[in-house]
Each structure stands twice: as C-alpha cells, then as structure tokens.
Amino acid sequence: MRRADVAIIGGAIVGSATAYFVKQLAPASNVVVIEPDSTYEFASTLRASGGARRQFSCPENIEMSNFSLPFIASADETLAVDGEPAHVEWHADGYLFIVGDADVAALRANHGVQRAHGVAAEWLDRDALRARFPSMNLDGITVGVHTPEDGWCDPNGLLQGLRRKARALGAEYVAERVIGIDHDARLARSIRLASGEVIGAGHIVNAAGAWAKQISAMVGMPLPIEPLRRFEHYFETPNPIEPLPYVKDTARLAFRPEGRGYSGGLVDSDETRGYNFDVDHDYFERVVWPALAHRFPAFEACRCRRTWSGLYEQNELDGNPVIGRWTGRMENFLVVAGFSGHGMMHAPAAGRAIAELIVRGRYETLDLTRLGYRRIVENSPYRERGIL
Numbered sequence: 584m585r586r587a588d589v590a591i592i593g594g595a596i597v598g599s600a601t602a603y604f605v606k607q608l609a610p611a612s613n614v615v616v617i618e619p620d621s622t623y624e625f626a627s628t629l630r631a632s633g634g635a636r637r638q639f640s641c642p643e644n645i646e647m648s649n650f651s652l653p654f655i656a657s658a659d660e661t662l663a664v665d666g667e668p669a670h671v672e673w674h675a676d677g678y679l680f681i682v683g684d685a686d687v688a689a690l691r692a693n694h695g696v697q698r699a700h701g702v703a704a705e706w707l708d709r710d711a712l713r714a715r716f717p718s719m720n721l722d723g724i725t726v727g728v729h730t731p732e733d734g735w736c737d738p739n740g741l742l743q744g745l746r747r748k749a750r751a752l753g754a755e756y757v758a759e760r761v762i763g764i765d766h767d768a769r770l771a772r773s774i775r776l777a778s779g780e781v782i783g784a785g786h787i788v789n790a791a792g793a794w795a796k797q798i799s800a801m802v803g804m805p806l807p808i809e810p811l812r813r814f815e816h817y818f819e820t821p822n823p824i825e826p827l828p829y830v831k832d833t834a835r836l837a838f839r840p841e842g843r844g845y846s847g848g849l850v851d852s853d854e855t856r857g858y859n860f861d862v863d864h865d866y867f868e869r870v871v872w873p874a875l876a877h878r879f880p881a882f883e884a885c886r887c888r889r890t891w892s893g894l895y896e897q898n899e900l901d902g903n904p905v906i907g908r909w910t911g912r913m914e915n916f917l918v919v920a921g922f923s924g925h926g927m928m929h930a931p932a933a934g935r936a937i938a939e940l941i942v943r944g945r946y947e948t949l950d951l952t953r954l955g956y957r958r959i960v961e962n963s964p965y966r967e968r969g970i971l
C-alpha cells in the first residue's frame with residue numbers, strides 16, 4: 584500500500600494552499616492531494632468573484648485576511664516556478680460596506696475591532712460618501728466603512744499558482760475520487776479511491792468544500808456544512824460611474840468592477856440547500872437589477888451579459904469555517920471547510936494554520952482554536968457579524 588505523511592482530500596484552493604504550506608514547513612514530507620477533476624468544473628473556487636477583504640467582526644477572520652491579502656498581492660512572485668510567475672491579477676481597489684441606521688452600531692463595533700487589528704478602515708459619513716462616490720444614491724444609507732487596501736483577484740489564477748507551486752515543491756496530485764476512509768476509534772488509517780487503490784496516511788485533511796460533509800461522514804464525524812447555490816452576474820452599463828471599490832450592503836448586494844463592466848450578485852440565504860447548478864436567468868432582472876438601480880441610478884440602463892451559479896460551503900451553525908483536528912476523537916483527521924463565502928480569500932491563512940497543526944503540532948502564527956470543531960460538538964456558534 585502506498586503511504587503518505589499527509590493526504591489532502593480536495594485539491595482546489597483550500598486543499599492546494601494546505602499542500603503548499605505543508606511542503607513549505609516540512610519539505611521532506613510526503614504530501615498527496617486527491618482531486619478527481621483537474622478542470623475544477625464544479626469547484627466553488629472557479630465560480631468565485633475573487634473578493635478579498637479585512638472587513639469582518641471576528642478577530643480570527645480579520646487576522647486571516649491580514650495574512651492572506653498580502654500573500655495574494657505578492658503571489659505572482661512567491662508562487663513563481665522556474666522564473667515563471669503566477670497570474671493572480673490582484674487589484675487593490677478597496678472595499679466599501681454601506682449601512683442604514685439600524686446597522687450603524689454593528690458597523691461601528693466591527694470598525695473598532697478592525698482598527699485594533701491594524702486595518703486601514705475609514706469611517707465615512709454621508710457627506711464623505713457623497714463626495715467620494717457621487718453616483719451613489721444615499722437613500723437609507725447612514726454611513727460606510729472603506730478599506731482601501733482590500734481588493735480582488737482572479738481565483739483561478741491563485742488556485743493554479745498554488746497548485747503548480749505545491750507540485751514543484753513535491754506534492755503529488757492524484758486524479759481520483761475518495762470513496763471511503765478506513766479508521767478505527769482513535770485514528771484515520773487510509774483513504775480508499777474509486778479506482779480501488781488504498782493510500783495509507785499519517786494525517787488526513789478534509790478540504791472538500793461543499794462536499795466536506797460527505798467526507799467527514801466517512802469517519803463518522805457530523806459536519807453542519809451544506810451546499811448553498813449562489814448566482815454571480817457580469818453586467819455592463821453605458822452610463823459613466825466613478826471608479827468603485829467592491830461595494831456591499833446589508834441586503835447582501837455585492838459587486839465590483841470587472842473589465843468594461845461589473846461582476847456581482849445578491850445572495851439569497853433562503854435558497855434550498857443542495858447540489859444545484861441550474862441558472863435562473865430571471866434572477867438578475869427580478870432581484871439584482873432593482874437593488875443595483877436603486878443604489879446607483881446609472882445601472883438603470885445596465886445589461887446582464889452572463890450569469891453563472893456556484894456553491895457556498897455554508898456552515899449552518901454560524902457562517903464561519905471549521906478549521907482544525909477532530910480533537911479528543913480522531914486527532915489525525917483535520918477539517919478545513921465551511922468558509923460560507925470567504926474561502927478564496929482565507930485559503931492562504933487556513934492552509935498555513937493546518938500545516939502548522941500537522942508539522943509543528945500547534946498553531947504558531949495565528950491561534951484559530953475558536954474556529955475548531957469543538958463549537959460544533961457543543962452547539963455553541965461563533966458568529967461572524969460583518970456583512971456576509
């Protein structure tokens with residue numbers, strides 16, 4: 584039987600970041616990544632909009648961004664292989680959260696936490712918003728927070744960069760599907776692949792995104808992570824608008840400039856959970872366009888050019904990821920999933936955290952204990968209160 588020190592299930596952005604950091608910390612380790620689809624057709628990573636921000640309420644999320652965003656910004660060089668750079672296309676064009684009266688206190692509290700964690704977060708009252716973003720209709724908006732050092736990138740560029748670099752450092756990608764995990768009461772032993780092959784492993788990492796619940800079920804570990812379909816749209820308007828950051832409001836409207844137009848959407852949290860990739864071509868006209876045209880009248884004349892669907896790996900307990908070992912039960916089985924819409928931007932920090940747990944036996948740079956599985960067992964949510 585083939586043996587690996589670390590077997591990672593799921594080789595998209597989170598699995599590849601984990602493989603990269605394990606090889607960084609332990610170059611001699613034998614790392615195997617099991618990923619059935621090298622085209623990543625249904626992976627959330629390829630369907631993401633690429634936003635990366637520090638505007639969160641939980642210190643862990645802010646600190647994950649404090650590490651991940653500079654990592655992404657310099658990834659073209661860091662992830663270069665034989666002088667060939669990665670192509671991450673980082674745009675440091677900022678984020679803007681806007682809220683009405685009801686959410687001012689929450690935004691103020693979050694802003695305070697962000698500032699305490701070194702984030703360049705600017706508090707903008709209505710006059711400042713009007714001066715900075717003259718195209719915006721301020722009806723119902725009281726204040727905003729602008730984080731000019733946030734931005735967005737090409738998620739596929741980051742994934743391919745991490746994957747290529749992990750392979751260059753010696754990680755092996757196996758184009759197979761995991762169908763079972765052999766284990767006893769205390770340890771996960773080996774991974775069974777659809778081909779019939781069995782790979783023994785010292786550590787097994789579940790990085791299967793919206794499929795993570797199925798993987799954990801193979802060792803009897805319940806995970807409250809469900810697939811939540813979300814649409815993303817590319818749209819254009821003939822009307823001029825000043826350069827915009829990534830704009831988000833409390834109704835979950837979120838969009839940013841992309842090429843000659845804009846990319847964005849409006850998440851429906853009540854969407855039925857499931858592996859549904861069907862596209863509702865009326866959704867933009869019915870839901871997104873009215874919200875856009877209300878907030879920026881220049882979008883009244885906008886045209887939706889393309890709509891696609893993708894899955895959030897939604898943690899139904901609290902919207903935060905589950906990161907870490909199955910402490911007290913199966914210590915060599917780790918989960919890094921459930922990012923609920925933030926997995927692209929937090930993949931570098933989460934991958935580094937898992938690598939530290941495996942290689943060093945503890946968190947060294949950033950303590951993510953509060954995002955561990957214990958809160959799931961205790962049914963004790965640790966909620967993110969930033970706009971999701």
Ligand SMILES: Cc1cc2nc3c(=O)[nH]c(=O)nc-3n(C[C@H](O)[C@H](O)[C@H](O)COP(=O)(O)OP(=O)(O)OC[C@H]3O[C@@H](n4cnc5c(N)ncnc54)[C@H](O)[C@@H]3O)c2cc1C
Pocket residue numbers: 592593594595596597598617618619620623625626627628629630631632633634635759760761762790791792793794813814815892893894895896919920922923924925926927928929
């Ligand atoms: C429309 C949309 C917009 C988004 N926008 C953003 C954004 O702006 N910023 C942000 O940070 N995040 C965003 N996200 C969320 C982000 O895409 C995810 O959090 C992130 O991609 C999760 O990465 P992952 O590697 O965990 O999962 P995935 O990319 O889904 O990868 C999981 C992998 O596991 C593999 N797998 C599944 N089953 C098995 C098995 N049995 N054996 C082996 N492998 C298996 C799959 O093939 C897949 O490649 C968005 C998501 C969507 C849908």
